[in-house]
Amino acid sequence: MILPDGYLDLAPGKLANVVTNLEMFARPPVRPDPPGVRAVLRRAHEPGLAWYRELFHRVGDEYLWFSRLALDDAGLRAILDDPRVEVYAAGVDGSDEGLLELDFRMPGECEITFFAVAARLVGHGVGRWLMNRALERAWSEPIHRLWLHTCTLDHPGAIEFYVRSGFAPYKRQVEVCDDPRRAGLVRRDAAPHVPLL
Numbered sequence: 142m143i144l145p146d147g148y149l150d151l152a153p154g155k156l157a158n159v160v161t162n163l164e165m166f167a168r169p170p171v172r173p174d175p176p177g178v179r180a181v182l183r184r185a186h187e188p189g190l191a192w193y194r195e196l197f198h199r200v201g202d203e204y205l206w207f208s209r210l211a212l213d214d215a216g217l218r219a220i221l222d223d224p225r226v227e228v229y230a231a232g233v234d235g236s237d238e239g240l241l242e243l244d245f246r247m248p249g250e251c252e253i254t255f256f257a258v259a260a261r262l263v264g265h266g267v268g269r270w271l272m273n274r275a276l277e278r279a280w281s282e283p284i285h286r287l288w289l290h291t292c293t294l295d296h297p298g299a300i301e302f303y304v305r306s307g308f309a310p311y312k313r314q315v316e317v318c319d320d321p322r323r324a325g326l327v328r329r330d331a332a333p334h335v336p337l338l
Contacts, residue, residue: 144315153338154323156205161300162312164288168280169307174273175266180239181232182274187222190214192237196230200240200257202331204295207321209255227278231258231271238262239271243279251279253289263296272306292316294335 151157185192194217197209209217220226225246231239239258245251253275258267279287289308291299300310321327322337329337 151317154320155317156294156320156335157315157317158293160290160292160314160316161310162288162290162314163300163303163308163310164286165307165309166286168276172269172273172306174270178266178270179233180267180270182241182271183230183232183237185228185230188228190217190221193217193221193228196237196240197255198327199238199259201255202327203260204257205321205327205332205335206255206257207318207324207326210321210326211324226254229274229278231267231274233262233267239267241271241275243275245282245284249284250286250288251282251284253279253287256289268302272302276306294332 149157194210197206200206209220212220221228223246225244227243227245229241229243230237231241233239239262240255242253242255243251244254256271256275258271262268276287287308289303291303296302304310320337322329322331
């Protein structure tokens with residue numbers, strides 16, 4: 142469905158954001174890691190649900206991430222236990238402060254399903270370091286396409302960051318959803334830059 146031009150009203154409690162899909166078809170030139178980043182990457186094989194949800198909140202609440210929080214235990218477990226889904230934590234100073242999730246379930250492709258670092262680390266090079274690890278891992282498999290999506294609820298520099306990383310935008314969509322703060326999936330004081338209506 143193509144939306145008509147103009148303003149479209151949303152019901153109270155709904156959010157709308159513009160989703161940009163980005164992709165690449167070959168491994169980009171290697172970018173050096175930022176100097177001074179002291180992070181470690183750890184793969185979480187069949188991660189515990191409480192640990193996963195806590196990290197998901199830590200890196201995603203500011204951007205109102207909710208999709209995995211809306212899943213029941215069985216639904217989330219089915220994804221996280223799939224051997225073609227890889228979950229990684231970026232550890233900084235002994236604490237998990239970044240999330241990278243790679244989905245190889247589509248043959249020949251990899252989706253970076255989730256990618257973020259905790260708000261306190263934004264602008265300190267940890268995101269660039271984590272993206273370098275994501276590109277290394279994804280392109281170590283026999284894929285022909287790597288893709289991800291971001292939206293207007295994400296960090297305002299996300300698209301530019303992904304383009305600098307070698308991705309090219311190819312599609313835009315509008316997502317309408319229930320505000321996860323009203324549904325109790327995310328703290329009510331999360332993302333104060335997005336009015337709670």
